[in-house]
Amino acid sequence: MSSVPSDIPAESEGRLSAPSFSSGLTVPDFAACLQMGLEPVGLVQGYCVMKWSFYGAGSPYMRGMGAYQYNTQQGAYSESYQCPHGYVGGEHISWGQNFEQTMVEAAWTQGFTSAYSRLLEEATEAGGHGVIGLVDTVRSLTDQAVVEFHLLGTAVVVSDAPGPPDGRPWTTYLAGQRLAKLVEAGFMPVSIAASMASVQVWPYCMTEYYLRGQGGTYRWSPQYATSEIEQLSRAQMAVCRLAREHVRAQLGTDTLYGATFAASDYESSGGPVLEATLRGNRVRRFKAFDRLDPPRPTVRLT
Amino acid sequence: MTAAPKNETTGESEKPTALPTDLPKDASRRLKELEDGLFTSDLSVNEFLLVKEVGFHPLGFVMGSSIYHTGLQVRKFTKSEELTKLTEAMYNARELAMTRMEEEADELGADGVVGVRLDVNYYEWGNDAAEFIAMGTAVKAENGQSYRNKVGKPFTSDLSGQDFWTIMQTGHVPQGLVMGTCVYHIAHRGLGQAISSMGQNVELPNFTQALYEARELAMTRMQDEANELGASGIVGVRLEEKSHQWGSHTIEFLSLGTAVTKTSAEVTLPRPTTIISLDN
Numbered sequence: 001m002s003s004v005p006s007d008i009p010a011e012s013e014g015r016l017s018a019p020s021f022s023s024g025l026t027v028p029d030f031a032a033c034l035q036m037g038l039e040p041v042g043l044v045q046g047y048c049v050m051k052w053s054f055y056g057a058g059s060p061y062m063r064g065m066g067a068y069q070y071n072t073q074q075g076a077y078s079e080s081y082q083c084p085h086g087y088v089g090g091e092h093i094s095w096g097q098n099f100e101q102t103m104v105e106a107a108w109t110q111g112f113t114s115a116y117s118r119l120l121e122e123a124t125e126a127g128g129h130g131v132i133g134l135v136d137t138v139r140s141l142t143d144q145a146v147v148e149f150h151l152l153g154t155a156v157v158v159s160d161a162p163g164p165p166d167g168r169p170w171t172t173y174l175a176g177q178r179l180a181k182l183v184e185a186g187f188m189p190v191s192i193a194a195s196m197a198s199v200q201v202w203p204y205c206m207t208e209y210y211l212r213g214q215g216g217t218y219r220w221s222p223q224y225a226t227s228e229i230e231q232l233s234r235a236q237m238a239v240c241r242l243a244r245e246h247v248r249a250q251l252g253t254d255t256l257y258g259a260t261f262a263a264s265d266y267e268s269s270g271g272p273v274l275e276a277t278l279r280g281n282r283v284r285r286f287k288a289f290d291r292l293d294p295p296r297p298t299v300r301l302t
Numbered sequence: 303m304t305a306a307p308k309n310e311t312t313g314e315s316e317k318p319t320a321l322p323t324d325l326p327k328d329a330s331r332r333l334k335e336l337e338d339g340l341f342t343s344d345l346s347v348n349e350f351l352l353v354k355e356v357g358f359h360p361l362g363f364v365m366g367s368s369i370y371h372t373g374l375q376v377r378k379f380t381k382s383e384e385l386t387k388l389t390e391a392m393y394n395a396r397e398l399a400m401t402r403m404e405e406e407a408d409e410l411g412a413d414g415v416v417g418v419r420l421d422v423n424y425y426e427w428g429n430d431a432a433e434f435i436a437m438g439t440a441v442k443a444e445n446g447q448s449y450r451n452k453v454g455k456p457f458t459s460d461l462s463g464q465d466f467w468t469i470m471q472t473g474h475v476p477q478g479l480v481m482g483t484c485v486y487h488i489a490h491r492g493l494g495q496a497i498s499s500m501g502q503n504v505e506l507p508n509f510t511q512a513l514y515e516a517r518e519l520a521m522t523r524m525q526d527e528a529n530e531l532g533a534s535g536i537v538g539v540r541l542e543e544k545s546h547q548w549g550s551h552t553i554e555f556l557s558l559g560t561a562v563t564k565t566s567a568e569v570t571l572p573r574p575t576t577i578i579s580l581d582n
Contacts, residue, residue, distance in 0.1 A: 018525050023559075027469050114505060146509070299579075
C-alpha cells in the first residue's frame with residue numbers, strides 16, 4: 001500500500017458526514033436493499049494510479065540472449081521451448097519461452113489493493129458496516145503503462161445490528177436481488193476477491209511459423225499442417241490457472257461466488273502477452289439454506 | 303420584436319400566453335394545447351402505465367436548451383488543478399437548460415418531471431460553443447396533492463417510469479435531479495519524474511490525487527444540491543467523464559443523481575416472484 005495519499009481527500013470527509021446519503025445503486029437495487037434491512041449511508045470510492053516499468057529480464061530487449069529461466073527461483077511459471085531442427089542459421093529462433101510476468105502482477109495487485117484500502121477508509125469514515133454494488137474499473141490513462149484503478153460502491157448499515165466485529169466493512173460486487181438471494185441461500189458476503197495473471201510468450205521457431213507462416217523449408221513449414229500451437233495453448237492454460245490460484249490464496253476457508261473471468265491478449269515487441277483477471281465475491285455460510293419458492297414458468301407471447 | 307402569431311382559421315392575432323421571460327414565444331401554442339388536455343410524452347407504453355399506476359398523469363413533454371460559449375482557460379503543463387471558469391460554464395449551461403425545462407413544467411402546473419435527459423451537443427458552426435439540452439415528461443398527481451419540492455418547483459428526476467413506480471413503493475419521493483461538475487486539468491509528467499520512476503512499479507500520487515479530488519469535488523457539489531432541497535438521499539448516482547474538445551488531460555467529471563426524501567418508513571414493494579422462462 002502506497003503512503004500517498006493515505007488519507008481520503010478533505011472534500012470526501014464533508015460529503016460522507018453530510019445528513020443526506022448518496023448511492024450508486026439503481027432504484028431496483030435500492031428498493032431491494034431497503035427490503036433486506038440495509039440502509040445506504042454514502043457512495044464511497046477508492047483510486048490509485050500506477051505506473052509499471054518495462055519488464056526487466058522479461059523485456060524484449062533481452063530477446064536473443066539465450067534461454068532465461070525467468071523468476072523460476074520464486075516459483076513463478078516458466079517454460080522453455082527448444083528448436084527441433086538443429087542448427088539452421090543465425091536468424092533461426094532456436095528457443096522460446098513462456099514466463100509469468102510477476103512484476104506486472106505485483107503492480108496490478110498493488111494498484112488494486114491501494115484503491116480498495118481507500119474505499120474501505122471512506123466506508124469506515126461514513127460509518128458503513130459493508131459496501132454493496134461495488135464496481136471496479138481498471139483502465140489505461142495516458143499510455144499502456146499508466147493505469148488507473150477505480151473502485152466505487154455504496155456503503156450500507158445493517159439496521160438494528162452491530163458493526164463488523166473487527167471494524168472492517170465487508171464488501172461485495174452484488175447488490176439488489178442477487179445479494180438478497182445470496183443471503184437467502186445462507187451465505188454472507190465477506191469481501192471481494194480479485195487477481196490478475198500475465199504471461200509473456202516468446203515464440204520459438206515452431207510457434208513463429210504457425211503464427212506468421214514464415215520461413216522454413218517445405219518439410220518444416222507447419223503452415224501446411226493442422227496442429228495445436230502448443231506453446232500458446234500452454235500459456236493460455238497457465239494464465240487461467242495462475243489467476244485462479246491467486247484468488248484461491250485470498251479465500252482461506254471461504255467460498256467464491258459470482259465470479260467473472262476475463263482473458264485478453266496483446267502483442268508486445270517480444271511476442272504475445274496473455275492476461276487474465278478473475279473477480280468474485282468471497283462469501284461465508286452463516287445459516288442453512290432457505291428453500292426458494294418454486295419459480296413460476298413463463299412464456300413470452302411476442 | 304416579432305408580430306403576434308395569427309390564428310389560421312380566424313385570422314385574428316392570438317393573445318399571447320403569459321410565459322416565463324426566457325422561454326421562446328413558439329413554446330406558447332404548444333404549452334397552451336397541453337394545458338387544454340392533450341398531452342405529449344416520451345414515455346414508453348409500459349412507463350406510461352406505471353406512472354398512471356402510481357397516481358400521476360403525464361401533462362406534456364418539456365424541454366429547455368442553452369447554447370453556451372465555453373471560454374478559454376490557461377492550463378499549466380505540470381500542475382493539476384481545477385479549471386474553475388470551465389467548471390462554471392458547464393454548470394451554468396446545464397442549470398440554464400434545466401431551469402427552462404422546469405419553467406415549462408411550471409407553466410403546465412406540473413408536480414414534477416420524470417425521465418429527464420441531459421445532453422450536450424457540439425456543432426460545426428460554433429467553435430467552443432455547445433448546446434445543452436434538458437428534456438423530460440411533466441407529470442401531475444391525480445389526487446390533487448402537491449409533490450413540488452421544498453423550493454416550490456416541480457421535482458425533476460432522471461428516473462424511468464419503472465424506477466419512478468419502484469421508488470414510490472419504498473416510501474421515497476423525488477425532489478430533484480441534482481448534479482455536480484468539475485473540470486480538471488491533470489498535469490503532464492515531467493521528464494525528471496519519468497526518469498526517476500523508470501524501471502519501477504510505482505504509484506503516481508499526483509495523478510491519483512488529481513482524479514480523486516476532481517471526482518470528490520463533483521460529488522460534493524451534487525450532495526450540496528441535495529442538501530439544499532432537504533433531501534434524505536440521492537439514488538442512482540452516475541459518474542461521467544468526458545474530455546469534450548479539450549484534449550485528454552482536461553476532463554469534466556459530472557456526477558448526477560435523483561435526490562429523494564423519505565416520506566414513509568413503510569416499504570410497500572411486494573416480494574418479487576421468481577420466474578423461469580420456458581422460451582428457447
